[in-house]
Amino acid sequence: MDLASLNAFIAIAEMGSFSLAADRLHLTQPAVSKRLATLETQLNVRLFDRLGREIGLTEAGRALLPRAYQILNVLDDTRRALTNLNGNVSGRLSLATSHHIGLHRLPPLLRTFTRRYPDVNLDIRFLDSEIAYEDVLHGRAELAVITLAPQTAAPVRAVNVWDDPLDFVVAPEHPLAQKSEISLADIAGYPAVFPGGNTFTHHIAHRLFEREGLTPNITMSTNYMETIKMMVSIGIAWSVLPRTMLDEQVVRLSLPGIQLSRQLGYITHTERTLSNAAKAFMALLGAD
Structure with missing residues (x-):
């Protein structure tokens, strides 16, 4: 097995596509296909099932993937260890x-x-x-x-x-910004824009509501904090943002006894x- 073929195999497995694997490796799609064919010939197994445009790992491919990671990681580790010896x-x-x-x-x-x-x-x-x-x-x-x-x-x-403190924020003209006292239940009743459900920040904020038996009204989600801030600033939703991002475009909501932060x-x-x-x-x- 050569390293180029192993890298091609891993890229295809991770991207689920020959064309996307080619883009990642900065190669043409035929070159990626050739490297995979070489590896399959060397191992005498088929590594991917091809059903139209869909591809998936075969049983042999699933067995090879963790070993391919291990081989490449050992080589990278060896290279770093030897390079470190000169102290540069x-x-x-x-x-x-x-x-x-x-x-x-x-x-x-x-x-x-x-x-x-x-x-x-x-x-x-x-x-x-x-x-x-x-x-x-x-x-x-x-x-x-x-x-x-x-x-x-x-x-x-x-x-x-x-330590990255998080604040509940709305646009200056949002109804919540006009209230003198606000509870978590008040906030939960209005539409929210949140980081995606797979993110650490989403889980931190969502657990706060769960502890109070509440469910936030999440109508939109995106993983980009700058996009979340823009959507809050135009008044269509509230959200949770890092305190370092706050300026005149948004208003911080003060909730007594509630502090959120992420590391x-x-x-x-x-x-x-x-x-x-x-x-x-x-x-x-x-x-x-």
């Missing part, structure tokens, strides 16, 4: 981050890092925090700076960097060797 901070650093953190928290750190370590090739991917978590777990990213899950299980290690930080894989570049970036983030 150089090479490639694959970094995943959420759009919100990438826009509002990381710019000064990235500026400092690139000036201090010009020999590092930063490969930054902007992803939902939940997808970035999977990227670290499967070795597609060495380090991810994200909204941390309420609980993180081995082999992923999470380190808190920022922002970074995650790594405990069973993999970290590059000198990753260690240097963690130091900037305030690693111990």
Whole structure:
């Protein structure tokens, strides 16, 4: 088995499409198909079932996928360990981050890092925090700076960097903005725009309502905080936003006795060797 064929196989399995796999690998679709055919010939098995435009892993493909991850991760780990021996901070650093953190928290750190370590090739991917978590777990990213899950299980290690208070917000002309006293039940009666149901932020806010026996009236959802803020600012819904995003476009609602926050930080894989570049970036983030 050659590495190019294994990478093609993983890309097809993850993307569920030859054309999308080709886009990810910056190859033509015929080149991706050829690499997969080479791998299937070498192993003497069919790895995908093809039903029209739909593709799915065969039993052999499902058996190979975790082993393919393991093979590539061991090679990457070996490469980093050997590169670290010279003590230089150089090479490639694959970094995943959420759009919100990438826009509002990381710019000064990235500026400092690139000036201090010009020999590092930063490969930054902007992803939902939940997808970035999977990227670290499967070795597609060495380090991810994200909204941390309420609980993180081995082999992923999470380190808190920022406490990120969350506030209930509406447009200045929204009926809730005119009330002197507001309860969670009052808010639940109005339409809301929330982060997607798969996000850590959604779960944090939704659990607050569940504890009070309430169900928020979520009429829209999006994973982009800037989009949520825009929809709130035009008066069609309330939402929960990081306090760092508040300005004159929205009004913060004060609910006595209620405080929401989320933790922002970074995650790594405990069973993999970290590059000198990753260690240097963690130091900037305030690693111990």
